[in-house]
Amino acid sequence: MALALILVPTLGALAAFAIRDNHNRPWLLVAVAVAHLALTVLLLCGATPPPDTSWLWLDPPGRLVLGLVSVLFLATAVYAVGYLRYRHERANAIFIACLNALLAALTVAILARHLGLMWVAVEASALAAAPLIYFNKNKRSIEATWKYLLVGSVGVAIALLGTFFIAYSAVHAGAEPSLRFDDLAQAAPTLSKPWLRAGFVLALVGYGTKMGLAPMHTWKPDAYGEAPGLAGALLAGGVTSAAFLAILRILRVCNAAGEGAYASSLLLGLGLFSMAVAAALLVGQRDVKRMLAYSSVEHMGILAIGVSLGGVGIFGAMLHLLANGLTKGVLFLSAANLHRGYQSRFTTDVSGALRGMPASATLFLLGFFAITGAPPFGPFVSELTIARAAFLGDQPVAGALFLLFLMIVFIGMGQTVLKLCFGDGPGPTTTWRDRAATTGPIFVLLALVLMLGTLVPDVLTALLTENVAWLEVAP
Amino acid sequence: MASLLDALLVLVLVVNLYALGTSRIAVVIRLVAIQGLVLGALPLLAHHTISLEAVVISVAAVALKGVIIPVLLYRALREVERREVEPLISTGASMLLGGLGAALALAFTGNLPLTVGDAHHLVVPAALATVLTGFILLTTRLKAISQVLGYLVLENGIFIFGLVLVDAIPLIVEIGALLDLVVAIFVMGIMLTHIRREFASTDTRALSALKEE
Numbered sequence: 001m002a003l004a005l006i007l008v009p010t011l012g013a014l015a016a017f018a019i020r021d022n023h024n025r026p027w028l029l030v031a032v033a034v035a036h037l038a039l040t041v042l043l044l045c046g047a048t049p050p051p052d053t054s055w056l057w058l059d060p061p062g063r064l065v066l067g068l069v070s071v072l073f074l075a076t077a078v079y080a081v082g083y084l085r086y087r088h089e090r091a092n093a094i095f096i097a098c099l100n101a102l103l104a105a106l107t108v109a110i111l112a113r114h115l116g117l118m119w120v121a122v123e124a125s126a127l128a129a130a131p132l133i134y135f136n137k138n139k140r141s142i143e144a145t146w147k148y149l150l151v152g153s154v155g156v157a158i159a160l161l162g163t164f165f166i167a168y169s170a171v172h173a174g175a176e177p178s179l180r181f182d183d184l185a186q187a188a189p190t191l192s193k194p195w196l197r198a199g200f201v202l203a204l205v206g207y208g209t210k211m212g213l214a215p216m217h218t219w220k221p222d223a224y225g226e227a228p229g230l231a232g233a234l235l236a237g238g239v240t241s242a243a244f245l246a247i248l249r250i251l252r253v254c255n256a257a258g259e260g261a262y263a264s265s266l267l268l269g270l271g272l273f274s275m276a277v278a279a280a281l282l283v284g285q286r287d288v289k290r291m292l293a294y295s296s297v298e299h300m301g302i303l304a305i306g307v308s309l310g311g312v313g314i315f316g317a318m319l320h321l322l323a324n325g326l327t328k329g330v331l332f333l334s335a336a337n338l339h340r341g342y343q344s345r346f347t348t349d350v351s352g353a354l355r356g357m358p359a360s361a362t363l364f365l366l367g368f369f370a371i372t373g374a375p376p377f378g379p380f381v382s383e384l385t386i387a388r389a390a391f392l393g394d395q396p397v398a399g400a401l402f403l404l405f406l407m408i409v410f411i412g413m414g415q416t417v418l419k420l421c422f423g424d425g426p427g428p429t430t431t432w433r434d435r436a437a438t439t440g441p442i443f444v445l446l447a448l449v450l451m452l453g454t455l456v457p458d459v460l461t462a463l464l465t466e467n468v469a470w471l472e473v474a475p
Numbered sequence: 476m477a478s479l480l481d482a483l484l485v486l487v488l489v490v491n492l493y494a495l496g497t498s499r500i501a502v503v504i505r506l507v508a509i510q511g512l513v514l515g516a517l518p519l520l521a522h523h524t525i526s527l528e529a530v531v532i533s534v535a536a537v538a539l540k541g542v543i544i545p546v547l548l549y550r551a552l553r554e555v556e557r558r559e560v561e562p563l564i565s566t567g568a569s570m571l572l573g574g575l576g577a578a579l580a581l582a583f584t585g586n587l588p589l590t591v592g593d594a595h596h597l598v599v600p601a602a603l604a605t606v607l608t609g610f611i612l613l614t615t616r617l618k619a620i621s622q623v624l625g626y627l628v629l630e631n632g633i634f635i636f637g638l639v640l641v642d643a644i645p646l647i648v649e650i651g652a653l654l655d656l657v658v659a660i661f662v663m664g665i666m667l668t669h670i671r672r673e674f675a676s677t678d679t680r681a682l683s684a685l686k687e688e
Binding site: 114116117119120123124127130131134137138139140142143144145146147149150153154157160161164167168170171172174176177178179192194195221222225226281290 | 587588589590606613619622626629630633636637639640642643644645647648651652655658659662663666669670673674679682683684685687
């Protein structure tokens with residue numbers, strides 16, 4: 001079952017090159033996405049787990065991220081049909097192959113129960129995403145892709161060194177070392193503490209680069225700014241979540257080894273710093289896509305803070321993982337529509353979008369309210385939960401800073417978004433119009449975000465609680 | 476065995492310094508190729524018995540790090556107009572920095588909590604020094620191709636550290652890591668071509684359009 005889930009997008013990647021028809025090739029994405037989602041549902045609804053020594057299976061956060069990635073991919077796949085048909089003058093074989101390869105790599109990363117395998121998959125997903133950023137093939141996208149490749153590769157290399165350090169902490173403990181996450185957590189008390197600590201720091205820096213935590217976020221505004229919106233949605237909602245998953249799994253080993261306090265303090269510091277950097281750069285931002293990139297930095301910070309607080313904070317962070325991923329899909333896809341319509345992503349050129357492109361602009365505006373934590377959307381609940389965890393957990397300073405940064409971000413992003421949506425600018429300048437394929441998926445994602453904020457299904461609450469227990473494994 | 480291992484690791488360290496000190500990119504590529512070949516021999520020497528796993532890793536490392544990647548880079552270089560590395564700090568200064576880093580890595584090894592077996596050879600300090608060399612190359616060189624070379628040296632350092640982990644890291648993960656590296660270099664090579672075509676040079680100072688206003 002797990003293998004089929006990986007095989008489907010892998011075959012899809014190969015099939016992309018076999019299909020000659022540039023116009024109809026995007027449908028391949030939808031086919032792969034539907035199959036992937038169907039298998040994901042089957043897997044989540046209780047397939048029999050394999051023997052305990054296998055390398056591929058779902059742990060509690062893996063279940064969350066797998067569901068998120070699969071839904072997000074289906075939404076972007078449907079969107080891609082509309083988008084790539086509009087841009088039919090560009091060959092899209094490589095683009096579609098890389099989207100499939102990205103899904104395959106992400107699936108492996110999510111299913112990986114082995115520290116080394118996880119690293120290989122995250123690196124593969126980073127490489128599969130590079131051609132997506134380069135889709136527009138101009139000077140700016142070259143620069144963005146180069147920075148993404150170099151910073152990302154060095155980051156992932158550091159994560160590999162961290163992986164090796166953690167492996168050495170197991171070797172140091174003697175016996176037959178195993179790098180399966182479960183075995184590591186079980187053997188955690190015997191692991192060599194200095195190597196484990198150093199390994200966690202390196203893994204945090206390395207995977208944190210992939211997540212886009214400040215100060216390792218420098219590639220992010222460039223890459224998200226130049227990549228097509230649908231690639232941005234997958235990067236901000238999928239790749240970052242997979243990197244966060246890697247950090248969570250290593251954090252669990254640290255918790256089991258009794259080093260949780262040390263690891264959490266690092267996460268809290270990086271999280272607050274990320275929020276601060278994002279808040280500073282969001283104020284007065286005129287480029288809509290860069291704005292979304294800094295918003296992503298901010299929300300990666302929120303995830304780190306939530307997890308570092310423990311208990312209710314973890315519950316909030318895991319809910320926020322879903323809420324942020326889905327809302328990022330709404331924002332990137334609707335921003336891409338506006339970008340296509342007006343042929344600019346700067347507030348200096350675009351205004352009055354609510355009149356010019358009412359569907360996309362409304363979705364974008366609602367997405368903005370959702371991501372900045374306005375009720376009744378999902379992020380409101382998750383951010384409130386994290387703030388509560390901070391004040392209840394004796395971290396009033398962190399809690400106060402958290403709320404302060406949220407407020408600055410709301411005001412900063414608000415300025416940009418209001419300029420874009422209201423005002424009396426001219427209408428769209430291109431032939432791009434809102435269509436079912438390019439607004440429908442956004443609407444569905446927004447509905448899901450709304451659901452997370454209003455009626456969270458009991459199954460999900462149970463899964464989130466399970467995540468808290470999973471991460472807070474006793475030493 | 477152990478003395479041969481240490482001799483080869485010293486060779487790796489010398490190559491590091493040489494790579495920091497030369498101003499011609501072609502020479503750096505050759506040095507990285509030599510380092511790759513030496514690295515390929517190490518898995519066979521790091522343990523008392525030669526396992527099938529060590530042979531596979533060894534062959535893969537020689538083929539990829541010693542031959543395929545350098546050839547790819549050489550091709551990319553042929554099309555580049557100027558062939559000096561154009562460092563941000565002088566080659567002498569970066570050599571000094573690298574030497575200092577290696578000395579520190581060696582001096583600190585005594586303080587690292589190593590297993591009894593690993594305290595007696597140079598694997599860990601050589602790995603750390605090579606990682607450091609990679610970082611110096613990455614941060615002080617302006618040509619895109621030199622940065623790729625820095626990334627390669629960084630990866631070589633991590634590979635050396637992997638020698639103390641042969642029992643812990645399964646073969647499939649090692650091979651996966653090597654494959655990822657090749658794909659990364661391949662994609663970077665493609666981007667190098669595009670950078671040169673668009674900007675008429677691979678000087679990364681030209682890549683500065685994207686920033687906050």
